[in-house]
Amino acid sequence: MTSQPRLVQVRQQVLKQNDVVARALRKRFAEAGVFVVSLVSGPGAGKTSLLRETLLQLGGRFKVAALVGDLATENDARRLAESGAPVRQIVTGTLCHLEAAMIERAMEGWDLADLQILFLENVGNLVCPATYDLGENLRVVLISTTEGEDKPLKYPTIFNTADLALVTKIDLAEVVGFDRAAAHAAVQSVRPGMPVIELSARSGAGMDQWLDFIGEHLRAGSETPSVEPVNSEIA
C-alpha cells in the first residue's frame, strides 16, 4: 500500500554515495586544517542571525567562511556577506537538505589552505538533514524558545546526530513562557550528555560560551584529528 520501503531502499543507496563524498571531504578539510561546523534547525530558529554574529565575532581571530543552503533565494548569503567573510549560497530547489556533493561543488575555486573555520548552514528542516554527513567536525542543532520544549522528543534523529544543542532566542524565553528545565530534560532524554548552550544572537547572551565552545573544539581538533586514518591516495 505504501511506497515507503522502496523509497527507503533508494535513500540508503543515496546515503552510501553521500558517505563516500563526505569521507573524501573530511579528509580534504583535515589535510588543509579547516575546522567545519554545520548548523541544522527548523525554519526560523535563527541559524542565519547566529551565523552572522558568529562570523563577525570570529572574523577578527580566524579566517572564516560559510556555505548556506536554501530551497530558493540568495537572501541569507547576502545577509551573511555583511560580515565581510566569504559566503556562498547553495540553492537546493526542492531538495530538503544539503548533500556532501553540493558542499564539494560550492567550494570550487576556494583555497582551503587559506581557511580555518568553515560554517555550513543547512536548509531549515529538522528531518531530512539528519542522515546526510557533510564532512563536518561538529554538528550543531538549534531549537528556539519560540518553538516549544518538545522538539527533541519529536525530532529525535537530528538530535542524535548532533554534537551540541543551542537554545536560541533565549531573550524571548520569558515572554513565550519557555520551560527551560523541560527543554533540557527533552534533550537529555534523547541524547544523554549532549552539551546545551542557551543564547541570543540579538541580545548577545550566551554568545561567549558558544564562541568558546568552537574555539576549544578547534584546538582539540587540530591536536587530535577526529577523522579515521585514510589512505594516502590523492582524491
Place this chain on the structure above:
Amino acid sequence: MTSQPRLVQVRQQVLKQNDVVARALRKRFAEAGVFVVSLVSGPGAGKTSLLRETLLQLGGRFKVAALVGDLATENDARRLAESGAPVRQIVTGTLCHLEAAMIERAMEGWDLADLQILFLENVGNLVCPATYDLGENLRVVLISTTEGEDKPLKYPTIFNTADLALVTKIDLAEVVGFDRAAAHAAVQSVRPGMPVIELSARSGAGMDQWLDFIGEHLRAGSETPSVEPVNSEIA
C-alpha cells in the same frame, strides 16, 4: 556526482501512487460529506495549539476529528484529545511528511458519515509535505511571527500548494519586531491573491476570522463539490 536525478525519479513514482490514493480518499470524503482541512508548517509554528483551540471552538457546532503526524511521540494527540474530539496520531518514523495511504490507514474503523470536518496536521516541515496530496479540501500553511517574514520566499513550493496562509503568534509580533507588511508582500509575491489571516491561539486574536473562513468554505464545499466527477465503482 549527485544522486538527485535518480531520487527525483523514484519520488515521482511515489507521488503518482500517492495521487491515486489521495484521489480515492477525496472521493470518499465527498461522498460522506466530510470537509478536510490540512495544516502544514515548520516545527513550532503553532499547528497543535491552533488545532486544539479550533477543535474546542468548532466542537460545539460541528462533528470534528483530527489526525496528527509526527516522527515520534504521541504528545500532540494527547494535547488535542483534551478538546474532546476524536484524535489519532500517525507516527511516521523517519519520514518527513504524511502520505495519503497513512491517512487511509489511520481512519480505519471511523464512520465518516458521523463526521463533518476532519483536520490533518502534517509533520513539522516546510519542504516535504508540499508535493503530497492528502485528499484535503483546504490546505493551510502557517508561518509564525517568530520565524521571520522571509519564509514564503525561501519555501515557495509549500506556499504555492496552499489555499490559505495563517500568520500565527501575532501576539508576539511587536516583541520580535515582525514586519507585517514584508510578510504579506512575501506571501503575495509567491502566491498572488492568497488570503492571509493573522491570529494567535493564545490571545484569541483573529480566531473568529479563521473559524469563519472554515465555515464559509465548508458551506461552499457542500454546495459545489470541489472534486472532479468520479466513476461510480466502489473503492
